[in-house]
Structure formats: structure tokens, C-alpha cells
Amino acid sequence: MTLEEIRKEIDQIDEALLPLFLKRMECAKAVAVIKKETGQPVLNAEREQAILNRIGSRAGEFGGEARMLYANMMDMSRSLQHSLLGSGQELRAAIRDAGVKPEKAEKIACLGEIGSYSHEALLQLYPHTFPLFYQDFGGIFAAVESGEADLGLLPVENSSAGSVGEVYDLILQYRYSIIAATTLLVRHCMASAKKVDPRSIRTVYSHPQALSQCSVYIEKNDLHALPCSSTAAAAQMIAQRQEAGIAAICSEHAAKQYKLHIVQNDIQNTSNNRTRFIVISRRLYIPDGAQKISLCFSLPHKTGSLYSVLARFAAAGLNLTKIESRPIAERNFEYDFYLDFTGNVHEERTLNLLCALNDELPRFSFLGNYTENE
Numbered sequence: 001m002t003l004e005e006i007r008k009e010i011d012q013i014d015e016a017l018l019p020l021f022l023k024r025m026e027c028a029k030a031v032a033v034i035k036k037e038t039g040q041p042v043l044n045a046e047r048e049q050a051i052l053n054r055i056g057s058r059a060g061e062f063g064g065e066a067r068m069l070y071a072n073m074m075d076m077s078r079s080l081q082h083s084l085l086g087s088g089q090e091l092r093a094a095i096r097d098a099g100v101k102p103e104k105a106e107k108i109a110c111l112g113e114i115g116s117y118s119h120e121a122l123l124q125l126y127p128h129t130f131p132l133f134y135q136d137f138g139g140i141f142a143a144v145e146s147g148e149a150d151l152g153l154l155p156v157e158n159s160s161a162g163s164v165g166e167v168y169d170l171i172l173q174y175r176y177s178i179i180a181a182t183t184l185l186v187r188h189c190m191a192s193a194k195k196v197d198p199r200s201i202r203t204v205y206s207h208p209q210a211l212s213q214c215s216v217y218i219e220k221n222d223l224h225a226l227p228c229s230s231t232a233a234a235a236q237m238i239a240q241r242q243e244a245g246i247a248a249i250c251s252e253h254a255a256k257q258y259k260l261h262i263v264q265n266d267i268q269n270t271s272n273n274r275t276r277f278i279v280i281s282r283r284l285y286i287p288d289g290a291q292k293i294s295l296c297f298s299l300p301h302k303t304g305s306l307y308s309v310l311a312r313f314a315a316a317g318l319n320l321t322k323i324e325s326r327p328i329a330e331r332n333f334e335y336d337f338y339l340d341f342t343g344n345v346h347e348e349r350t351l352n353l354l355c356a357l358n359d360e361l362p363r364f365s366f367l368g369n370y371t372e373n374e
């Protein structure tokens with residue numbers, strides 16, 4: 001057979017498959033009516049397993065592929081049934097009743113001290129707010145929990161260092177709502193107490209993350225690098241000591257705050273050094289024009305279970321922007337998944353998908369739908 005002839009045959013097969021697929025979806029619709037009348041859940045895992053086993057064993061060398069195809073079809077029929085049955089009433093109500101923004105956002109918890117990058121991100125989002133500073137991420141969540149802070153701001157990811165695992169663990173533990181996000185361009189400078197030639201600096205102090213983000217400059221200039229609890233703490237210490245030959249690696253903002261002189265600007269290894277921050281709240285708020293959705297869930301230890309969830313996003317035309325997996329401490333190699341994707345929950349298809357996943361997946365939480373300053 002020539003290529004054209006084979007393709008012609010493929011077209012004929014596809015034509016023949018389509019009405020059968022549509023007929024199968026109609027059956028799924030009909031089942032939904034019965035499930036509604038009899039109060040049965042959408043998912044019938046036993047029935048699905050029986051179908052997959054039968055198909056898999058009959059498909060010979062393509063057993064795996066056939067199982068995948070049928071598993072996909074059953075995902076689609078479940079999605080259809082969930083939207084017909086209006087699954088996830090509680091989640092629908094929570095989304096419907098969410099406010100647009102907090103009535104009170106006066107005290108916001110963040111990491112470090114005045115002049116820290118978190119402080120800078122906070123000012124970017126809430127210029128007229130009162131920052132409450134904490135020395136660790138757990139303290140920020142605890143402050144939001146106790147009501148000491150109205151909201152909390154946390155770094156979640158850096159373009160060169162990657163995700164902040166500890167923050168994701170806390171997000172999964174507390175499951176507070178995410179109500180905003182922003183990205184800060186992180187530019188480090190070398191700042192000293194007096195205006196000096198950069199070549200006179202022999203020792204630099206900073207947070208280990210900042211030191212590693214400036215490793216090329218440090219090595220090239222043969223500098224002695226010493227760690228500090230934060231970039232702002234380094235700036236404060238340099239201002240207090242007023243010594244020659246030492247400098248802080250910090251933000252321009254921190255240098256100004258502690259009245260230091262910038263001896264060298266932009267010393268980070270990459271010009272595109274960005275950190276992403278989120279804002280957490282105990283209550284759910286969904287601002288107008290929200291374009292980012294976050295959620296988390298865990299998955300049974302089963303072949304293809306993550307694939308099957310991701311296929312549902314693809315079928316709904318949704319674009320995933322982040323996926324993170326974190327081990328569940330009390331279980332052996334079982335994972336919680338955290339997902340970000342572009343979308344708005346007031347879009348019917350998106351809401352239907354969230355409600356379907358809410359019904360089907362263990363430990364599912366919708367975390368929020370918010371705007372993101374890039």
C-alpha cells in the first residue's frame with residue numbers, strides 16, 4: 001500500500017469510530033439520569049476496572065494502548081456526567097459566595113525585616129499596608145491562623161533556585177486560600193557603609209540564597225562570602241559596623257533603607273532572576289478578572305492516575321503553568337500534588353472540571369483564583 005492509500009484507510013477508520021464514540025457519550029448521558037434518580041455516585045471504579053481488564057486482554061500487543069484509550073473515554077464520560085448532575089455543590093456555593101477582596105488587609109505577615117525582598121513584593125502589591133515581619137515561613141502561617149495578621153505573603157519559587165519546598169508543604173498543610181500573586185525581579189547590589197572603590201571590598205555578607213545567586217561575581221573578584229539570616233539583616237549589620245573592606249549583598253531598596261552606598265549594581269549571575277510570591281488568606285476572595293487558579297489533591301498509587309487528571313485539563317483546553325509534588329509525611333511514597341493553571345472559575349467548563357475533580361479525588365482542595373502581576 002502507498003502512503004496515500006494507508007492514510008485513506010485511517011480516515012475511513014476515524015469516520016467509523018466517531019459515531020461509536022458519540023453513541024458511547026450518549027450512553028454516559030443516559031446513565032447520568034439513572035444515577036441522579038438512584039443517588040449513585042458518578043465514579044464506579046469497579047465497573048471501569050472490569051472494562052479496562054476486558055479490553056486490555058483482548059487487544060493483544062496493543063493492550064496498554066487500548067487500556068489508555070478506554071480510560072480516557074471513561075474520564076470524558078465522567079466529566080460529562082458531573083456537569084449534567086451539577087456535582088460539587090459545596091464548592092460551587094463557596095465560589096459563588098466568595099468576596100472580591102478582603103475588607104481588612106491592614107496587617108500582612110511576611111519574611112525578614114524592613115528592606116527584605118518579601119517586603120519589596122509586599123509594597124508592590126499593597127503599598128499602604130503595615131508589614132509584620134517573621135523569621136520563618138511557619139510563623140507567617142501561624143500569624144494568619146491566629147488572626148494576628150489579616151493576610152500572609154510568601155515566596156514560592158525563584159527562576160534559578162526553583163520551588164521553595166517548605167512553603168509548598170505549609171500550603172498543603174493549611175490549605176488557606178491564595179488571593180494574589182506577584183513576581184519580583186530580584187537584583188542584588190553590593191553595598192558598603194562608605195563610598196569606596198569596589199576593589200577595596202574583600203568580604204561580603206548576605207543570605208545564602210543571595211550569595212549563591214551572585215557566585216560568579218564573588219568568585220571573579222575572589223571575595224570571602226559569609227552567610228547572614230537575610231539580605232536586609234546583612235545590610236543592617238554593615239551599617240552598624242561602619243568598617244572598611246566589608247559589604248552586604250542586598251537589594252537597592254535595603255541599601256537605601258540602611259543608608260549604605262551602592263558600590264556595584266546588578267551582581268547576580270543572571271539578569272532574569274525572578275521570585276514569585278503569593279498572598280494567603282483564611283477566607284476565599286476571587287477578584288474580578290482573576291486569571292490564575294491553584295488547587296491540590298492526592299492520587300491513589302495507580303498506573304496512569306496523574307495522566308488521567310492531566311488529560312481532563314487538556315480536554316477542557318486549560319493550560320497548566322506549574323505542577324509540584326510533595327511527599328505525604330505519614331504515608332510511604334504517596335504524594336500530594338499542587339497545580340497552577342490559567343483560567344477563571346466563572347467559566348462554566350472550568351468550574352465543571354473543578355467540581356468533578358473535587359468529587360473524585362482524595363484530599364482535593366480548590367485554593368484560589370486570583371490575578372498575578374508579572
Ligand SMILES: O=C(O)C(=O)C[C@]1(C(=O)O)C=C[C@@H](O)C=C1
Nearest residue numbers: 031042043044045047048074077
Ligand atoms: O457504568 C457507569 O456507571 C457509567 O457511568 C459509564 C462509565 C463508562 O464510561 O463506561 C462511566 C463512569 C463510571 O465510572 C463507569 C463507567
